[in-house]
Amino acid sequence: MHPHLWYPYTQAKTAPPPLKVKSAQGIWLELEDGRRVMDCISSWWVNLHGHAHPEIAAAIYQQATTLEQVIFAGLTHDPAEQLAEQLLQHLPSGLNRVFYSDNGSTAVEVALKMAYQYWVNQEVKLVEQRGTFIVFSGAYHGDTFGTMAVGARSLFSQVFSDLLFQVEYVPFPATYLGDTTVQSQEDAVLELLKTKLEQLPYAGILIEPLVQGAGGMRMCRTEFLQRLRQIANQFNTLLIFDEVMTGFGRTGDWFACVKSNVQPDIICLSKGITGG
Numbered sequence: 001m002h003p004h005l006w007y008p009y010t011q012a013k014t015a016p017p018p019l020k021v022k023s024a025q026g027i028w029l030e031l032e033d034g035r036r037v038m039d040c041i042s043s044w045w046v047n048l049h050g051h052a053h054p055e056i057a058a059a060i061y062q063q064a065t066t067l068e069q070v071i072f073a074g075l076t077h078d079p080a081e082q083l084a085e086q087l088l089q090h091l092p093s094g095l096n097r098v099f100y101s102d103n104g105s106t107a108v109e110v111a112l113k114m115a116y117q118y119w120v121n122q123e124v125k126l127v128e129q130r131g132t133f134i135v136f137s138g139a140y141h142g143d144t145f146g147t148m149a150v151g152a153r154s155l156f157s158q159v160f161s162d163l164l165f166q167v168e169y170v171p172f173p174a175t176y177l178g179d180t181t182v183q184s185q186e187d188a189v190l191e192l193l194k195t196k197l198e199q200l201p202y203a204g205i206l207i208e209p210l211v212q213g214a215g216g217m218r219m220c221r222t223e224f225l226q227r228l229r230q231i232a233n234q235f236n237t238l239l240i241f242d243e244v245m246t247g248f249g250r251t252g253d254w255f256a257c258v259k260s261n262v263q264p265d266i267i268c269l270s271k272g273i274t275g276g
């Protein structure tokens with residue numbers, strides 16, 4: 001361990017020393033001791049096109065010589081406008097505004113704020129009752145306070161429990177090929193959801209569509225997402241897709257929402273969008 005670094009998700013007293021990476025190319029990490037390691041997690045789902053991709057490197061170089069960071073309030077620029085326009089071409093047509101944030105956690109954090117503020121703007125008197133989100137057991141949405149609150153409690157978030165706002169959990173109907181119980185599982189989850197929504201007007205329903213990533217690669221069906229959409233419409237609540245992990249091709253289409261033919265009200269993107 002380096003004496004001046006804390007590594008994430010790592011118990012410094014007991015963890016083995018981290019492998020030292022000197023460079024990376026495509027899927028291969030080149031270690032200091034000469035070994036090569038295959039990066040099967042694309043460095044936490046980020047480097048979709050492989051490491052040190054020449055076109056990406058050239059584009060970054062080109063952009064850095066033209067314009068790098070510039071304040072985005074009161075100013076705009078072509079890269080931001082072009083990226084938004086190109087992104088929207090791959091998303092369901094009802095998703096037509098982009099807000100740029102920092103990373104996966106803050107993408108979700110912003111989505112929660114947007115949803116809450118939407119209700120504040122819509123129906124001021126009801127806002128107190130719109131403070132709660134429905135989320136799924138086993139979910140992972142990030143490590144800020146808001147995203148820890150809407151995720152499953154884990155070893156890493158447990159210590160902060162007292163500081164996290166309340167959410168309602170429903171089971172994630174995880175399934176697998178040949179699963180004969182999937183329909184009844186989904187029915188039970190949706191019935192439970194309906195019962196909750198009949199009792200209270202919630203701020204929204206947040207889900208990792210098709211796959212819970214960090215929660216253990218747990219899959220759900222497109223049919224479930226379609227029925228979830230119907231219920232969100234029926235009870236006038238917002239449906240938020242956290243596609244931080246599933247986005248940019250990971251489920252076989254550009255996005256899980258495209259693959260499942262479901263248009264969420266808000267989609268959270270990160271990781272793959274950077275290409276590393």
Ligand SMILES: Cc1ncc(COP(=O)(O)O)c(C=O)c1O
Pocket residue numbers: 103104105106108140141142143208213214242243244245246270271
């Ligand atoms: C589904 C999902 N949402 C949010 C996040 C948080 O993203 P970040 O690590 O960029 O904050 C992750 C990270 O793995 C994720 O898988």
